[in-house]
Amino acid sequence: MTRPLVLTLGEPAGIGPELTLKAWLGREASGLPPFAVAAGREQLEKVARKLGLAVPFSKVEPEDAQAAFATSLPVLAGSPEIDVEPGKPSPATASVTIGSIDRAVELVRQGRASAVVTNPIAKSVLYQAGFRHPGHTEYLAALSARFWGGAEPRAVMMLWSETLAVVPVTIHVPLRSVPELLTTELIVDTARITDRDMRERFGLAKPRLALSGLNPHAGEGGALGTEDDAVVRPAVEILQAEGVDAVGPLPADTMFHARARANYDVALCMYHDQALIPIKALAFDEGVNVTLGLPFIRTSPDHGTAFDIAGQGVARPDSLIAALKLAGRLTETTES
Numbered sequence: 017m018t019r020p021l022v023l024t025l026g027e028p029a030g031i032g033p034e035l036t037l038k039a040w041l042g043r044e045a046s047g048l049p050p051f052a053v054a055a056g057r058e059q060l061e062k063v064a065r066k067l068g069l070a071v072p073f074s075k076v077e078p079e080d081a082q083a084a085f086a087t088s089l090p091v092l093a094g095s096p097e098i099d100v101e102p103g104k105p106s107p108a109t110a111s112v113t114i115g116s117i118d119r120a121v122e123l124v125r126q127g128r129a130s131a132v133v134t135n136p137i138a139k140s141v142l143y144q145a146g147f148r149h150p151g152h153t154e155y156l157a158a159l160s161a162r163f164w165g166g167a168e169p170r171a172v173m174m175l176w177s178e179t180l181a182v183v184p185v186t187i188h189v190p191l192r193s194v195p196e197l198l199t200t201e202l203i204v205d206t207a208r209i210t211d212r213d214m215r216e217r218f219g220l221a222k223p224r225l226a227l228s229g230l231n232p233h234a235g236e237g238g239a240l241g242t243e244d245d246a247v248v249r250p251a252v253e254i255l256q257a258e259g260v261d262a263v264g265p266l267p268a269d270t271m272f273h274a275r276a277r278a279n280y281d282v283a284l285c286m287y288h289d290q291a292l293i294p295i296k297a298l299a300f301d302e303g304v305n306v307t308l309g310l311p312f313i314r315t316s317p318d319h320g321t322a323f324d325i326a327g328q329g330v331a332r333p334d335s336l337i338a339a340l341k342l343a344g345r346l347t348e349t350t351e352s
């Protein structure tokens with residue numbers, strides 16, 4: 017029996033339900049591994065009806081998902097039903113959204129599922145309901161400690177595609193906080209986790225890491241900022257001394273063109289947009305968000321809830337499909 021991936025509900029008023037249906041419809045063409053959805057069946061049926069998508073459903077335990085997957089979309093028994101209008105999110109649904117994430121992680125912990133794939137959440141909606149974690153990445157670290165015990169691991173966000181892979185060293189923080197949060201220790205720690213998971217999960221023998229600077233022209237010798245030489249460069253030196261294939265600090269404006277990208281496997285960037293703008297510009301439809309540093313595999317589409325197009329039937333499932341495929345691949349690499 018192949019253990020299924022578990023796909024979470026995500027924000028129910030966003031495009032997640034539509035993408036889930038479309039991904040299942042494209043399962044054969046895309047060669048998807050079996051997945052089960054931790055979401056209410058009636059709720060997904062309503063979206064399918066509205067969009068005219070002919071999707072049969074089955075309510076299953078994870079152990080039955082693989083057999084059901086070829087002919088129906090497996091939804092996990094016991095998932096709560098909620099009624100939402102596409103494009104009209106409400107904090108009242110937050111507990112169900114979060115509960116779906118919890119259940120997915122717990123099933124992986126129990127050995128009943130192989131990996132977690134998350135549909136996008138609307139962070140602001142969850143914050144209104146009192147959710148205290150910036151996003152999935154940080155919440156999944158907290159769930160790791162809850163379900164695996166021990167200290168909370170440091171979760172590292174990586175946006176991956178065949179074209180480019182990027183890691184933001186600081187993640188969901190205001191831009192003005194970045195210089196004070198950026199320490200040599202944080203950069204080294206992030207790079208070590210990236211190096212380890214690129215070997216163990218992605219199967220690279222010696223991952224090549226390129227670290228960006230923080231300031232224009234990587235500080236221009238200190239004239240345009242001091243962090244590049246005082247914080248990033250020492251991190252690169254520590255990593256190199258440990259045998260990690262790391263270079264930098266590189267000027268961020270010239271490290272993403274095609275010839276530059278050929279020189280590294282992952283770009284470590286100092287803040288969220290420095291990392292995510294290039295990959296979303298180059299590979300928006302194929303990009304996958306992967307969380308490194310966790311005791312389990314988690315992937316997600318690179319985009320968000322897209323409320324502006326929810327319920328219209330025009331959302332593209334490509335990134336979710338890429339996330340499901342990558343989760344399947346990483347599971348195979350990790351378990352072999």
Ligand SMILES: NC(=O)C1=CN([C@@H]2O[C@H](COP(=O)(O)OP(=O)(O)OC[C@H]3O[C@@H](n4cnc5c(N)ncnc54)[C@H](O)[C@@H]3O)[C@@H](O)[C@H]2O)C=CC1
Nearest residue numbers: 135136137138139140316318319320321322324325331332
């Ligand atoms: N992994 C996650 O849970 C993520 C969640 N978000 C959340 O999503 C919400 C909305 O964020 P935005 O900045 O508006 O980004 P977004 O990615 O939801 O939308 C940006 C633009 O891309 C379009 N778009 C996104 N996905 C698409 C798809 N699959 N097919 C066709 N068009 C698509 C949207 O229509 C919109 O015009 C925020 O609350 C944010 O927190 C954002 C990124 C990742």
Ligand SMILES: NCC(=O)COP(=O)(O)O
Nearest residue numbers: 151152153154292305316
């Ligand atoms: N911009 C990326 C993003 O918001 C994804 O965050 P997460 O929910 O995967 O932590």
